[in-house]
Amino acid sequence: MNQDYIKPDEWSIIEEDFDPGRVKSSESLFSIGNGAMGQRANFEEHYSGPSFQGSYIGGVYYPDKTKVGWWKNGYPEYFAKVLNAPNWIGINVFVDEEQLDLYTCKKVDNFRRELNMKEGYLARSFEAELPNGVEIRVEAVRFLSIVNDELGAIKFEVTPLNRNAEIRFDPYLDGSITNTDANWEERFWETLDVRAEEERAFIVSRTLKTHFNVGTYMQSQVFQNGQKLDLQPEVRKNEDRVSFKYQVSAKKGETAGIIKFAGYVSDMNHNKTELIQAANENLDAAIASGFDKLRTEQKEAWAKIWEMADITISGDVMAQQGIRFNIFQLNQTYLGKDERLNIGPKGFTGEKYGGSTYWDTEAYCIPFYMATKDQQVARNLLTYRFNHLKKAQENAEKLGFGNGAALYPMVTMNGEESHNEWEITFEEIHRNGAMVFAIYNYVRFTGDFDYIPEMGLEVMIAIARFWHQRANFSEPKNKYVILGVTGPNEYENNVHNNWYTNYIAKWCIEYCLEMIDKVKDGYEDDYHRVMSHVSLNEGEIAEWREVAEQMYFPYSEKLGVYLQQDGFLDKEIIPVDQLDKKHRPINQKWSWDRILRSCYIKQADVLQGFYFFEDHFSKEDLEKHFDFYEPLTVHESSLSPCVHSIQAAVLGRMEQAYQFYLRTSRLDLDDYNKEVEQGCHITSMAGTWMSIVEGFGGMRVVDDKLSFKPQIPEQWKAYSFKVNFRDRILKVDVSAEKTEFSLEGEDAIDILVNGKKLEVKPDMKLSV
Amino acid sequence: MNQDYIKPDEWSIIEEDFDPGRVKSSESLFSIGNGAMGQRANFEEHYSGPSFQGSYIGGVYYPDKTKVGWWKNGYPEYFAKVLNAPNWIGINVFVDEEQLDLYTCKKVDNFRRELNMKEGYLARSFEAELPNGVEIRVEAVRFLSIVNDELGAIKFEVTPLNRNAEIRFDPYLDGSITNTDANWEERFWETLDVRAEEERAFIVSRTLKTHFNVGTYMQSQVFQNGQKLDLQPEVRKNEDRVSFKYQVSAKKGETAGIIKFAGYVSDMNHNKTELIQAANENLDAAIASGFDKLRTEQKEAWAKIWEMADITISGDVMAQQGIRFNIFQLNQTYLGKDERLNIGPKGFTGEKYGGSTYWDTEAYCIPFYMATKDQQVARNLLTYRFNHLKKAQENAEKLGFGNGAALYPMVTMNGEESHNEWEITFEEIHRNGAMVFAIYNYVRFTGDFDYIPEMGLEVMIAIARFWHQRANFSEPKNKYVILGVTGPNEYENNVHNNWYTNYIAKWCIEYCLEMIDKVKDGYEDDYHRVMSHVSLNEGEIAEWREVAEQMYFPYSEKLGVYLQQDGFLDKEIIPVDQLDKKHRPINQKWSWDRILRSCYIKQADVLQGFYFFEDHFSKEDLEKHFDFYEPLTVHESSLSPCVHSIQAAVLGRMEQAYQFYLRTSRLDLDDYNKEVEQGCHITSMAGTWMSIVEGFGGMRVVDDKLSFKPQIPEQWKAYSFKVNFRDRILKVDVSAEKTEFSLEGEDAIDILVNGKKLEVKPDMKLSV
Known part of the structure; x- marks a missing residue:
């Protein structure tokens, strides 16, 4: 437990005392974001200790060449990586030409970091003695605006405590960023342009392969004791980087400060050729508002979110x-x-x-967004998958399915599959069911049935087709079976008749058939549009119905429970609490084959089905299954x-x-x-x-x-x-x-x- | 079919006509080796076309860092790679300072390559017109001595056909070799020493990590019309390479020739510090014998092999x-x-x-070597595994087994596992059975029962322990089951109760128990030595026996056949001959999941058991199983x-x-x-x-x-x-x-x- 590390507080995440061993953890926990971009809580100033620098832009990705030990047919060629983006938070700080670096300071006192969740900002303060003996106090505040989601702002203040000192601020933009998570240690960005225009700087970068154009920009203002100074900064530029050099003479006890407005503009939202113009507009507005007003707006915007979402x-x-x-x-x-x-x-x-x-x-996030936001938000999440339908159909085709069957990817950025572990990528197909469940759940909650004829039905038909083709008839069982899958419990691979998968497959088909009828009755135009588009006929529907009606479900008569998959009871069934602690967590202590043949369950599997389809089962059923499966769940x-x-x-x-x-x-x-x-x-x-x-x-x-x-x-x-x-x-x-x-x-x-x-x-x- | 490519001949592999598109295939097919080292049939002279240069030394390997997409617990840290070794075949040839390169010649006629299997040499001849207009005839012969397996010899002759020409031979050694098969494009060798002493040259190289020291050496003799010339070659050296430059003036129709003796000496057979001395001894002996005598000895040695092994x-x-x-x-x-x-x-x-x-x-090669060589050869192959027993026990320990249980690796160089595909590495455990079958087969064939008390019994006990621990009792089946395996048919992964695996597991235990009794009766000292070493008691033996006696075997009453694994009949059973040709081979045309859930069999699985244990089954049984499984086999x-x-x-x-x-x-x-x-x-x-x-x-x-x-x-x-x-x-x-x-x-x-x-x-x- 980390309770001595993160201080209890109702509204803030607070860290006191500087511990270099905690820096990377804190960088994660104190991360800030505004839905469009986000950053780990890296320090603005140089830090030479262990750190994981990260700044990300929603939707901007790189297709990293797949890395595998043994290629399997069907693996995607690439894995879409979240892209570490150009750094705009950086402000190198020098005190009497000694660089401020918390890792090398003689002493750091009263260090405090706060992620203020109520108002949406990150603050940091400390006192430090630099190697040259100058003692300073630092106060830094940073936030990413949720009002203008292309903009961030930083205020960084330095007060020399034991003597007068020359304070130098070098705010910079750095485009030479590489991913920590890269398969081949390649660079993912190229820099197209580095510009400095008066007090503003811009870097235009482009991702390799995907060719996203991103403009990173900044403008700084320097203050002495709260008074804005009118300094002409010295500019330094190289092919990937631009920095300004501001020098302030601060008497002992006087504060030298810098405010930096910065952010990203990308061609997801602007014309490629107008990125610098867009950046200038953001800077114009930021300068006009000023730091304090932006921070007030941020607080008000977060208050609105909390007003609805708080618990x-x-x-x-x-x-x-x-x-x-x-x-x-x-x-x-x-x-x-x-x-x-x-x-x-x-x-x-x-x-x-x-x-x-x-x-x-679909399985976990949509309920939260449905209940705490306007219902358009959940609709957008559904629309995301509707927009990826064609890619999901292509994905299924690569795996040998046809007739418009869709398999949604395990992991994606743009609708294409970008995961490459056969037992997951090709076999964890229950994910397809979650797509339909999310539609059902959305309509149930919002009453927005219009989504079905508009978009949902086509998705459901493509998924029903997948299940129909994916099941096969078993002679010995005289039922339809679904072989070779991985269920939600990823501690089982390539199993047959995973109950959850079979159940959601059957349900997907039946729900789709029900929705086809409802659309036929109430939305005649949509019905004809969709049906002529997908060429679905009665013969195919009859086949679907046959598969759904004759679906096989593994069941133990003796125990009165559905079995997670065929043969589950052949395992040694020993409850988790009888397992020696030295074997836990099994995903670190056991080899993969041992995990696979054990009875241990990673996460709800049969019980996931009982969660989604709670009203299909009695409370007694739930109790029996919970009492059987939960004790086996790690x-x-x-x-x-x-x-x-x-x-x-x-x-x-x-x-x-x-x-x-x-x-x-x-x-x-x-x-x-x-x-x-x-x-x-x-x-x-x-x-x-x-x-x-x-x-x-x-x-x-x-x-x-x-x-x-x-x-x-x-x-x-x-x-x-x-x-x-x-x-x-x-x-x-x-x-x-x-x-x-x-x-x-x-x-x-x-x-x-x-x-x-x-x-x-x-x-x-x-x-x- | 390649019948126009490789000419029919009872004793030789012959290629006529030069086709750059065939060069890499021919390099494989015309490979030469002598059990201790071997080479692809690369040209001695420079070749700028597509080629795969390869020269290998038995037992010299490099542990290449494992490459995986997703790490699983238990994977080995490295994969032992066969090492492409320094090149000693190279002789660059210049004719009037124009480099001979078959890829750039104006014309190549009467090209003929022959792998003479009767006498154990590779020959090549052709006529070519070089870009400078000189027409030459080339004859080259190369062999790796099976009499002195550290030595190879090359004779390379050039005859200008249309005018007098200066023929230059640059024989060289090259230590700057990289593997084609390398996970991270790293270099595996470092060069320790490059020496030229009179007409001899040496490169001492060391493999990184494994630190094998290998000396590569050469000496050349140059001839004009069969007369040895006494030339002082010019020497060129750099950090990885040494070459000599010989120049011969050949009149039109006269032959300039070079004989190169070369090879490897390694610290597997010599003291590290004495590699150059060992190389010198090989060269002294080669020079004393001369090319023709070595070739005669080679022919005689191969004649002895053929005398016994020919069909x-x-x-x-x-x-x-x-x-x-x-x-x-x-x-x-x-x-x-x-x-x-x-x-x-x-x-x-x-x-x-x-x-x-x-x-x-164990499964395929030992019968050949048993029947065509002295029985010591097969014994050596068994001893190889005996020597790896400790590593096999460590391997099993990593996977959670104990008490001296052994799991032999899927792939190895030094006894350690070096394969990393979980479904194979951890699950294709039937390989352990082949180790015991090979012992049984060896003793059955040779009558050398002494091998059992000497070495075999300890291996068998460790393997019986593995099977005992690997099986578990299934309540529903009231039998012992073996879950989560891959059988010989690698088109099924993580199956339960693979019949072949269960059968060989049961057999391993029973055969081990039988051998324990026989050793007890006839080899009392060995019995006590082994038993006290392995601490095997009656209680454990009783447990083994219980597992063997109560082993479960999937069986279809309806079909009267053992099933390849649990649930095999749930698949769609469609014989291979009904499969559209466009789907073949399925390992290229189908995604992995589709292969896995299909009924198609990569290689004998149930039938492998019927092959090993033929006398356990009637001919009618064999027929029934053959008729069921073979039609499903691709x-x-x-x-x-x-x-x-x-x-x-x-x-x-x-x-x-x-x-x-x-x-x-x-x-x-x-x-x-x-x-x-x-x-x-x-x-x-x-x-x-x-x-x-x-x-x-x-x-x-x-x-x-x-x-x-x-x-x-x-x-x-x-x-x-x-x-x-x-x-x-x-x-x-x-x-x-x-x-x-x-x-x-x-x-x-x-x-x-x-x-x-x-x-x-x-x-x-x-x-x-």
């Missing part, structure tokens, strides 16, 4: 900090404005995994505890639900997996939100109504959350004694509480 | 050439003198696959057709047996797989030998006697082979009319022919 917890500051950290990071990663973007597993906090989009989005995926927390809550096991909740909510802050240096687990943060809202709050959508079964962990006094349901905002306050519902807006709303229908009226608290 | 086929020159090519290449690769060496899948003909030792040795492994050929012969299906035989015997000569450029398929060549001897000849060992059931393909008039059986050499001549047995040596021998016991007496042909 309060009283009586447990660690839990409060944890949930807010999750909500904050999700919002830093994706704000839902741009349907070309998605939610990368590390967000803007690191490079691991590459790609931006996994099935995490939860070595960040996506595991949340589903189990929700199900434990359903089963009324609040202590267990709370324990699972703890594992998910502070996973990164407490660095359970000892890997936060590489970045935060962004997508699983949405699971934390679900643990509270769906788990403790028991929120579901039942017959177009929100339904709740509120419970509260005994460790908490109270908690609250808000839900945007079909443009009405419902606030739920839960304590041990009662639950209160209150409504924003003008129309009353019917809800279900513990199965009972109640009406919540505006401006009146409903107490239960 | 004659009359009436089918292509088949004759094919079988001799196989026998020749096997002997070039491994002569059995050195128990540290083994039979690499590409021999000395290429680098693909790396490593030197696969289960191919034979996309070079090791596949031979087993099926033998079994077709057992079933009396000679036409089918012959068709399979053809696929194996001329696989490389006719380049069926379009990949001979990368090297020849050496280990499968032993399978070709088996197809004739065990297939057509029906040879088995039954109750310590050789047994035959001779048949002959109708395409052949007759064939013959010899077998060294317990120091008696039996020759078998088969024609359609009769089979004749004749014996070398003094003692008569009982054999079985078609089940009937007969006596073969010395100096008398037994005709059946």
Whole structure:
């Protein structure tokens, strides 16, 4: 546990004391982002100690040549990598010509770093004695504007404490950036132009292969004791870098400061030839507003986000900090404005995994965005996949499928598959089901059925076709089987009849057939448009229906449970709690074959199906399956505890639900997996939100109504959350004694509480 | 088919006409080796066209850093690579200062290349017009001595045809060699010393990491019209290379020639500090003998090999050439003198696959070497694995096994695993069974039971322990199961209860228990030595026995066949001949997942078990299984057709047996797989030998006697082979009319022919 490292605080992530061994972890945890770009919390000034410098732009990627030991047919040629982008935060600082470098200072005192989540900024302050004996105080504040998402701002102040000193600020832009995560140590960027025009500088860079053009820009203002100075900076340029040199004479106790406005403009949003103009416009606006006004706007914008998305917890500051950290990071990663973007597993906090989009989005993130944002945001996430349909069809074709069948990629940037582990890439096909489930879930929650005829139906038909072709008839079983898959539990590979996969395959076909009928009835024009486009006939539909109806599900009569896959009970079944601790985590301690033939489950698999399709099963069924599978689950995926927390809550096991909740909510802050240096687990943060809202709050959508079964962990006094349901905002306050519902807006709303229908009226608290 | 490319000839591989597109294929096919070193058939003179230069030294390897896309626990850190070694064949040739380069000649006529298998040399001749208009005739002969396996010799002659010309020979040694097959494009050698002393030159090189020291050496003699010239060559040296420059004035029609003696000495056989002395001794001896005498000795040495190993086929020159090519290449690769060496899948003909030792040795190569060499040779191959026992135990430990259990590596140089594909490395564990089968097979054939108490028993106990630990009890099946394996059919991964694996596991335990009892009875001292060393007690033995007795075997009651693995019949079963040709070969046309879930079989799997344990099953059983599995087999492994050929012969299906035989015997000569450029398929060549001897000849060992059931393909008039059986050499001549047995040596021998016991007496042909 890292509790001595990250200070408990309801609204901020705070680090005190400078520890070079923590720098990389803190760079991840204190990352800032605005949905369009993001950065690890690297220092502005030079730092010679171990550090992982990272700055990323949403949607800008590089197709890195695939690296494999043994090529398998069907592997994609490249892996889309999140791209470490030109550095604009840099300000080299010299004090009497000695470079400020926290790694080499004689002494660092009162170091404090704060990620202020309420207002959306990163602050740092410390006192340091430089090798030349000058003692200084430094205060630095940085934020990425969520009002203008191309802009960031830094204020960096130096006060000499023990004598007068010459303070030199060298703000710079650096285009010579390489990825930490690169297969072949190649460079991914080329610099097209480096310019300095008066106090402004620009670097225009282009990604190799993908040819994204990005303009990085800056302008600085230098202050002495708060007074802006009118200095003519010295300019230095080379082929990848431009810097300005400002010199300020500061008396002992006087403050020399610099404000740097900087950011990216890219040809995703501007004409290639107009990048410098766009950068100039951003700088003009920033200068006109000034640092303080921008910071106020930032605070107001974050207040709006919190107003809707906040969850309060009283009586447990660690839990409060944890949930807010999750909500904050999700919002830093994706704000839902741009349907070309998605939610990368590390967000803007690191490079691991590459790609931006996994099935995490559909399975874990959409519920959060649906409930805490305008419903257009979730629609954008669905549209992202609709826009990738053609690529998903091409992907399926490469694997031997036809007739418009689609297999969505395991990992993608632009719709193309960019993952290359056969057992995942080719076999973890259940992801296709999550695409359809997300549509179903979206329509169930928002009531926006129009999405189906507009876009959803074509996606569903292509996926139904995939399942139809992927299943085959087994003579011995006299049923349709799905062979050679990897389920959500990635500790099993190439298994037959993974129950979850078979179940979601059957459901996808049936739901698609149901939707075809509904569109036929209510959207005649769309029906004809789609049907003529996909050339679907009754014969094919009959075949689909046959596959769905005759799908095989492995089941143990003896235990009364569905089996994770064929032959699961041939394994040695020994509960995790009987496993010697020295074997944990098994993904570090055991060879892969041993993991595969063990009974241990990485994350919810059968139980994922019980989560998605809860209303298909009785509570007794859930209990039986939970009691069989959970004790075999090692939860070595960040996506595991949340589903189990929700199900434990359903089963009324609040202590267990709370324990699972703890594992998910502070996973990164407490660095359970000892890997936060590489970045935060962004997508699983949405699971934390679900643990509270769906788990403790028991929120579901039942017959177009929100339904709740509120419970509260005994460790908490109270908690609250808000839900945007079909443009009405419902606030739920839960304590041990009662639950209160209150409504924003003008129309009353019917809800279900513990199965009972109640009406919540505006401006009146409903107490239960 | 390549029949226009390689000329039919009973004793030689002959290529006529120069085709730059064939150069790389010919470099493989015309490779020469002497068991200790070998070379692709690169030209001595400079060649600027596409070429794959390769020269290899048995046992000298480099641990190349493993390359993977996604690391799995348990992967070895490195992959042992066969090392491309310093080049000593090089002789740059200039004619009137124009460099001879077949790729740039104006005209090449009467090009002829011959690999003379009878006498063990490579010859090449051609007429060429150089860009400067000089027309020359070239004759070159090269061989690697099997008498002194550190030595090679080249004779290279140039005759100007249309005018007088200055002929310059620049023989050289080049230490700046890199591997074609390298994971990270690193250099594997460093040069320690480059020396020229009078007419001799030396390069001492050292492999990085493994630190093998190798001395490469040469001395040349230059001739004019057969008269040795006494020239003072000009010496050129740089850090990796040394060359001599000889100049000869040749009148039109006169021949300028050079003889180059060269080779390797390594610290595998000499003290590191004495490499140059050893090289000098080799050169002294070579010079004393002279080229012609060395060539005569080479011819005589090969004659001895052929005397024992030859198979004659009359009436089918292509088949004759094919079988001799196989026998020749096997002997070039491994002569059995050195128990540290083994039979690499590409021999000395290429680098693909790396490593030197696969289960191919035990399953396919040992029968050939047992029957055609002194029995010490096969014993050396067994000893190789005995010497690696400790590494095999360490390998098993890394995967979580204990108590001295051993898992032999999939690929190795020094006993350590150096393969990294989880589904193979960790799961293709049946290889462990082949180690024991080879011991059983060796003792059955040679009668050398002493090997068991001396070395074999410890290996068998360690392997029995592996199987005991690897199996687990399945409640539903009430039997022991072996989960998560890859069988010989590598088109299935991570399957459960692969019949072949389960069968050989059970057999390994039972055979080990039987051998423990026999050693206990007959070799008391050895028994106590081994038992106290391995600490095996009755309790453990009882557990082994339980696993063996209660082993599970998947079986279809309906079909009456053992199933390749659990669930095999859930697949769509469509015979290969109903598969559209455009899908073949499936390993090129299909994605990996499609291959995995198909019913198609790469090479004998269940049938491999029926081959190894033929006498455990009735002919009817064999027929039933052959008829079920062979039609599903795509034979996309070079090791596949031979087993099926033998079994077709057992079933009396000679036409089918012959068709399979053809696929194996001329696989490389006719380049069926379009990949001979990368090297020849050496280990499968032993399978070709088996197809004739065990297939057509029906040879088995039954109750310590050789047994035959001779048949002959109708395409052949007759064939013959010899077998060294317990120091008696039996020759078998088969024609359609009769089979004749004749014996070398003094003692008569009982054999079985078609089940009937007969006596073969010395100096008398037994005709059946």
